[in-house]
Amino acid sequence: MNIKFDPNNAVIRLCMSGMSLEDSGNIEDATTMFYKAWHEATDDYERFIAAYHLARQQKIIADKLKWIEASLQCALNINDDNVKSAYSTLYLHIAKCYDELGDSDNALRNYESANLYNGAPSDEGPFYHGTKADLQVGDLLIAGGISNYKPELKMNHIYFTANVNGAGLAAALAKGEGKERVYIVKPIGEFENDPNVTDKKFPGNLTRSYRSQAPLRIIGEETEWAKPTTTERREWRENLAKSKGGIIN
The missing domain is CATH 3.20.170.40 (Rifampin ADP-ribosyltransferase domain)
Structure with a gap:
C-alpha cells in the first residue's frame, strides 16, 4: 500500500478541528470531535489517527492504553511506509501506560519495540x-x-x-x-x-x-x-x- 496523507480527508479534518478546540481549552468538545472522527472512520488508516487522539484525552490509564493499543493495531494492519514512522511513538505510549499500571514486563517489551522502530527513515521515495x-x-x-x-x-x-x-x-x-x-x-x-x-x-x-x-x-x-x-x-x-x-x- 501507499497511502498519501490528505489534510482534506474528512476524519483528519475532524481531528484538526478537535485539536483547535483543545488548544482553546475546550477539552469536552474536543473529545466529542475525536469520538465523531472514530465513528465516521471508514478504514484502518482513519481509525489509527482517530484512536490516537482519543487516547490522548483519557484520564484513566487503562482507557488510554485501550485506545492507544487500538491505534497501534490499526497501524499494523495497514503495513504502509506512510504509517511505519508512527510505530515507535505508539509503542512508547503503550510502554508508559504499562509502567504506570505497574506491569514492568509489558512495559519493557513495548519499550524494546519502540527502540526497534526508532531508527533512520526507511522511506525509498520517490x-x-x-x-x-x-x-x-x-x-x-x-x-x-x-x-x-x-x-x-x-x-x-x-x-x-x-x-x-x-x-x-x-x-x-x-x-x-x-x-x-x-x-x-x-x-x-x-x-x-x-x-x-x-x-x-x-x-x-x-x-x-x-x-x-x-x-x-x-x-x-x-x-x-x-x-x-x-x-x-x-x-x-x-x-x-x-x-x-x-x-x-
Whole structure:
C-alpha cells in the first residue's frame, strides 16, 4: 500500500478541528470531535489517527492504553511506509501506560519495540522538493537557504518530501515570483524525519517530510500535483503568520 496523507480527508479534518478546540481549552468538545472522527472512520488508516487522539484525552490509564493499543493495531494492519514512522511513538505510549499500571514486563517489551522502530527513515521515495527556482536536472540543492516561513532564518538543512502535494504546497508558499516547480530529487547523503512535523499534531511522520544536511540531486521534474486554491494559500499563510512555535533548525 501507499497511502498519501490528505489534510482534506474528512476524519483528519475532524481531528484538526478537535485539536483547535483543545488548544482553546475546550477539552469536552474536543473529545466529542475525536469520538465523531472514530465513528465516521471508514478504514484502518482513519481509525489509527482517530484512536490516537482519543487516547490522548483519557484520564484513566487503562482507557488510554485501550485506545492507544487500538491505534497501534490499526497501524499494523495497514503495513504502509506512510504509517511505519508512527510505530515507535505508539509503542512508547503503550510502554508508559504499562509502567504506570505497574506491569514492568509489558512495559519493557513495548519499550524494546519502540527502540526497534526508532531508527533512520526507511522511506525509498520517490522524493520531491517544491520551489520557485528555475533549476535543471543534475543540479544540487544544498542547505543554507532562507526559510520560506521565517525570513530571518538561514536553514541548516535542505527539506524534501515523498508527498508530491506537500511539495506543491511548499512551492506555492516559496518566496519569489517565479513559476511554481516541483522537482524529483535524490538525497545523496543521510536524511532524517523533519522534526518540525514528526510527532507534533499526528503520530510519527505521516506527511513523509524529511531533511538532510547533504545535498539533494535533481533527477527530474513533476508537473502534476493538486495545486492549492487561492483560499487555501491565504489560509496557509495566515496560519503560518499566527504560528507561535519556532522552527527546529
